[in-house]
Amino acid sequence: MMNDVADVVVIGGGMQGLSTAYFLLKKGRNVTVIERGDIANGTTSRSDGDIFVCDSTPGYFTKLQKAALDEIVALTHEIDDFDWMAKGCVILAENEEQVEIAKKQYQEKIADGIRCRFMDKHDVHEDEPNTAPDIPGGLEFPDGGSLNPMLFAYSLTRAIRQMGGKIRCFTTVTGIDVSPEGVLRGVRTDDGDILCSTAVIACGVWSREIGMMAGLDIPITPMKGDLLVLEPNVYITRRKTMDIGYSLLRHKKAGGADEKTFEEAHGIGFLIEPTNEKNALIGFSKYPADSTVSSLGVMQAMARRAIRFFPIIKDMNVIRAYAGVRPWTPDHEAIVSATDVQGLYVNAGHAGDGIKLGPISGKMMSQLICGEQTDFDLAPLRLDRFKEVRV
Amino acid sequence: MDGTILQNGYPSLDELRQMGRFPSEERFRKGPVAVIECIQQIPCDPCEGACPFGAIHVGTPITNLPVLDENRCTGCGACISHCSGLAIFVVNKAYKPGMATVSFPHEYLPLPENGQIVDAVDRAGSFVCKAEVIRISNAPANDHTPVITIAVPLEAADDVRGMKRLGHEDSYAGEAERGIKAAEGDDVLVCRCEEISIGDIKKAISEGATTLTGVKRRTRAGMGLCQGRTCHQLIERMLQNASNVPVEPDTVRPPMVPVSMDVLGRSADDE
Numbered sequence A: 001m002m003n004d005v006a007d008v009v010v011i012g013g014g015m016q017g018l019s020t021a022y023f024l025l026k027k028g029r030n031v032t033v034i035e036r037g038d039i040a041n042g043t044t045s046r047s048d049g050d051i052f053v054c055d056s057t058p059g060y061f062t063k064l065q066k067a068a069l070d071e072i073v074a075l076t077h078e079i080d081d082f083d084w085m086a087k088g089c090v091i092l093a094e095n096e097e098q099v100e101i102a103k104k105q106y107q108e109k110i111a112d113g114i115r116c117r118f119m120d121k122h123d124v125h126e127d128e129p130n131t132a133p134d135i136p137g138g139l140e141f142p143d144g145g146s147l148n149p150m151l152f153a154y155s156l157t158r159a160i161r162q163m164g165g166k167i168r169c170f171t172t173v174t175g176i177d178v179s180p181e182g183v184l185r186g187v188r189t190d191d192g193d194i195l196c197s198t199a200v201i202a203c204g205v206w207s208r209e210i211g212m213m214a215g216l217d218i219p220i221t222p223m224k225g226d227l228l229v230l231e232p233n234v235y236i237t238r239r240k241t242m243d244i245g246y247s248l249l250r251h252k253k254a255g256g257a258d259e260k261t262f263e264e265a266h267g268i269g270f271l272i273e274p275t276n277e278k279n280a281l282i283g284f285s286k287y288p289a290d291s292t293v294s295s296l297g298v299m300q301a302m303a304r305r306a307i308r309f310f311p312i313i314k315d316m317n318v319i320r321a322y323a324g325v326r327p328w329t330p331d332h333e334a335i336v337s338a339t340d341v342q343g344l345y346v347n348a349g350h351a352g353d354g355i356k357l358g359p360i361s362g363k364m365m366s367q368l369i370c371g372e373q374t375d376f377d378l379a380p381l382r383l384d385r386f387k388e389v390r391v
Numbered sequence B: 001m002d003g004t005i006l007q008n009g010y011p012s013l014d015e016l017r018q019m020g021r022f023p024s025e026e027r028f029r030k031g032p033v034a035v036i037e038c039i040q041q042i043p044c045d046p047c048e049g050a051c052p053f054g055a056i057h058v059g060t061p062i063t064n065l066p067v068l069d070e071n072r073c074t075g076c077g078a079c080i081s082h083c084s085g086l087a088i089f090v091v092n093k094a095y096k097p098g099m100a101t102v103s104f105p106h107e108y109l110p111l112p113e114n115g116q117i118v119d120a121v122d123r124a125g126s127f128v129c130k131a132e133v134i135r136i137s138n139a140p141a142n143d144h145t146p147v148i149t150i151a152v153p154l155e156a157a158d159d160v161r162g163m164k165r166l167g168h169e170d171s172y173a174g175e176a177e178r179g180i181k182a183a184e185g186d187d188v189l190v191c192r193c194e195e196i197s198i199g200d201i202k203k204a205i206s207e208g209a210t211t212l213t214g215v216k217r218r219t220r221a222g223m224g225l226c227q228g229r230t231c232h233q234l235i236e237r238m239l240q241n242a243s244n245v246p247v248e249p250d251t252v253r254p255p256m257v258p259v260s261m262d263v264l265g266r267s268a269d270d271e
């Protein structure tokens, strides 16, 4: 047992926890991160590393995502390399109806100041010759890129330690100590208590249970996603390519009663991402489930969907599949917020964008804790917005 | 019903037959013959060089599956211990009337003794029948992979592919560790698919990896084509030496062997 004192305790060593600790340390705060497993034990290690501004709601959230991208590019100059590849991405429409949706999205993105190009059938096939011959159009987003989330987490870890931050892995938070007046007094772990006046819940899908320890209702639930890994040294596309259903699904919770087919109920779509390790990831799926075991039916449906867009994938081998759970909120946007317990904060619920939004959220959380002006108005990300909805 | 490679990680007899990976019944009747149950398209070809009769062909690319020329094969078994995937067997269906022999690699100590009655198991490791050990080959050429031959009823010859291990004291990992110590040198490759060396693994452990997953994520060892079949035991032992606590078993992720997108997409839904 090791009783301890800290200025700020960050609970969770995933993307949000590490980013929060990094920015707090840069402001000179004394930080201890508590992680119940190894670094990035949760969803961060089961993720893709796509950092694009192509599927966000117009307005505030698109601007937030643009700032998130800039923050990541800035970090490439501050911490060890994390395989950042700035390649942009392509979104494909499957039929004429989706071409119309693409045209509308094009207008919205231009209005929010995001670079974007509408591609007709000819453009699509010129850009990626392996695309199925009948694909009628798409959008190109020249900005953004991809990174390796694991390397990102390890680079942040090294930077945190260099700045004197403490990271205690394989230590589980078991309780939150709150005074009768509703003020945070400390955090209990299976390896001793830590006295602190500030703590951040950054536990992804597990934030709900941590919140309950302090009497808070944090409405985050698991939304599963599966990925397939193709054999090395295959060439399909130059860059990340996905079907437009990806952005449509973003605003929709799969598994509704009106969804008839297996594909609809499991939010099956197409995404391919060539990685720096010279293989490619194939996705995607999106459905409420609390398991990180790959589902065979979903793997099969994703394979069919991928062949639909890129028939040459047919003969390529899948060597591995994995799955993760996105921390999902009722309005699918993140929670970066103070709480009813004084000194206790939440930085979680980033759904399918938690790698991209990690640094900007961590930075704003550090500003909030230090009483500074935040880069964005945090009202749309407050925890109590869900209370209002329920009343 | 028989499972499939996709579900279980090992091929069913039907699948092996369909893939044309089984010698003909006619050849089986003539005496001992190698049965190559390799379904891993990995960069690996020691079996080709191991055959004194030129009966095994891998060719280029090196990820091809080996093809057996059943008429050249004499069933000598030289290939068995050279297959790092432990996927080659010799079956003799002409051993005695109604009896066959099966020879297989067995990397567990203690070894059985000649004449000992052991439990014969199938590809999944499940008990099939009792069997008598008739030969134990542990020649230096086997390079620490003993080959055991057991006699089984003829009907069991296509199913039996090994025996239950006898003790748990010393395992393949022990052998593997000895191999590593003998090799020394940080530049020795542990993971051949991703070209990860002993030094890389040591560095990951020093940076805080305490589990196989921790090493994999830091180095990519075991994440290549063969998905760790060759290196996981070695890494586990290195972790164990570093920490003195038992290492958590690794998560197994499907599919157990590479499967084409087409086959994956077409296989029947089971949900």
Ligand SMILES: Cc1cc2nc3c(=O)[nH]c(=O)nc-3n(C[C@H](O)[C@H](O)[C@H](O)COP(=O)(O)OP(=O)(O)OC[C@H]3O[C@@H](n4cnc5c(N)ncnc54)[C@H](O)[C@@H]3O)c2cc1C
Binding pocket: A011, A012, A013, A014, A015, A016, A017, A034, A035, A036, A037, A039, A040, A041, A042, A043, A044, A045, A046, A047, A048, A049, A050, A051, A171, A172, A173, A174, A202, A203, A204, A205, A206, A210, A224, A225, A226, A227, A323, A324, A325, A326, A327, A347, A348, A349, A350, A351, A352, A353, A354, A355, A356, A357
């Ligand atoms: C298949 C898939 C693909 C994705 N692709 C992308 C993408 O391309 N781009 C993108 O931006 N996002 C993507 N995401 C989303 C992204 O992965 C997540 O939003 C992000 O990883 C969440 O990070 P986090 O730090 O909030 O949570 P986590 O990474 O889950 O971290 C929470 C940590 O808290 C720890 N913890 C839990 N309970 C306790 C306790 N009691 N005590 C101590 N520690 C505890 C856990 O061990 C865990 O390490 C994807 C997600 C999935 C599933």
